Amino acid sequence: MKVHPQYENILQFDLFNREQEIQHFSTTRLGGVSNGTYASFNMGNFSDDNPLHIYENRQILARMFYMEIDQFIIPHQTHSSRILVIDDDFLAMDRPTAIETLYGVDATITTKKGLFLCVTTADCVPIILYDKKKEVIAAIHAGWKGTVGHIVAKTINEMCRLYQSSPADILAGIGPSISQPNYEVGDEVEAAFVAEGFDLSDDAVAYRKNPSSKCHLDLKEINRRELIRLGILPENIEKCTLCTFEREDLFFSARRQTEHSGRMLTGIMMENDYL
DSSP: OEESSSOOEEEEHHHHHTTTTTTEEEEOOHHHHOOGTTTOOOOSSSSSSOOOHHHHHHHHHHHHOOOOOGEEOOOBOOSSSEEEOHHHHHTTTTTHHHHHTTHHHHEEEEHHHHHHHHEEEESSSSEEEETTTTTEEEEEEEEEHHHHTTHHHHHHHHHHHHHHHOGGGGGEESSSBGGGGGGGEEEHHHHHHHHHHHOOTTTTTTSSSTTTSSSSHHHHHHHHHHHHHOOOOOOGGOOOOOOOTOOOTTTHHHHHGGOOOOEEEEEEEEOOOOO
């Protein structure tokens, strides 16, 4: 990923920058108005940060893209594997109903243009997808629970079922998240992955420093391999190497900061057609 050519607090994928009809971003913790442990560009509504600061941070982001904040679809994630299609029915909802509908959603899909599909993260893996032939986009929040719940597979399967997408036509971006050396998990988490058919035999996805230590998982690599298993071409996947835990200067991290962590936002949008 590279810094946005105009905004130093926004990161972008090289892969998606080649697609003129796509706008996308991953925020950092820089350039906002929040204070203390939430300094400064906190995007997470469900934190103890001042709600007015979060609102202003989101307004700053919206202005960067010359848009209104209600054009950003931001679910209330609960580490589920629930997917929501953003269609005419959703867009016709009043605001309270839409907010309620977005509760418990960890992935969204749309063919609508002029809307950013977003996920909030602070160590978990943000993934954006774009089928350039069928003009479908998706945004996925893949923590360990969502990954174990096959949220990536479920999202791609929905794209194929609803819009006849072909995985070979899909571009995928795996955003900033915690790195394997810093992501130690308990035996129950490791067992959950194995029970769901994930191959953890390769040190590149799971290792122990010694036989008695806990397992270290690479969620980014596990999800990259899942994308490939589903038929997405390796050359159509870009995986960010930045670690949210290590880079305190750039990112919030729930594992580093516990409950006093802010959130980054990752989003993707198809541009409106202009005559």
